[in-house]
Amino acid sequence: MKTLKTTLLALSFLLFASILVKAHAATKPGSTSKAKVTMNYVLNKYIETTTLGKLEEFTALLDDNFTHCTTYKGKTVSYGKKETIDYMKQFKNVKQNCTSTYAVVESNPNFSIAKVELKYPTFTKIDYVTMSNQGDTWKITNVFTTYP
Secondary structure, three states: OOOHHEEEEEEHHHHHHHHHHHHHHHOOOOOOOOOOOOOHHHHHHHHHHHHHOOOHHHHEEEEEEEEEEEEEEEEEEEHHHHHHHHHHHOOOOOOOOOOEEEEEEEEEEOOOEEEEEEEOOOOOOEEEEEEEEEEEEEEEEEEEEEEO
């Protein structure tokens, strides 16, 4: 009888654990489930990537035609998805010495622009993040960086 109880308890635990794992996987972008990835989720992951070097899921958040434009000292330079990812890999798990704030500048069900301000001790960096709703997920389509 004791063996039967132990076996049933172990099976119950395994069933519960597999349900939790499946539910957790359903919330990740790129997972095979049809979980909706919201604009706020994508924006928060972008900020985590930028300020904390958390690169998990970053590639999945970027649209295939993603561009990153930076303006500094009167010049604008553009980068594609691959160059941006390669650059971010240099800062994997590096916590930036800055505080971040953001505000959604414009938003509708299909398109959104957010202003992300990163304040460092000696300068401020502003990223304008453009996102589009692509059905079950939002993707970052463009980031425009300026140093006021």
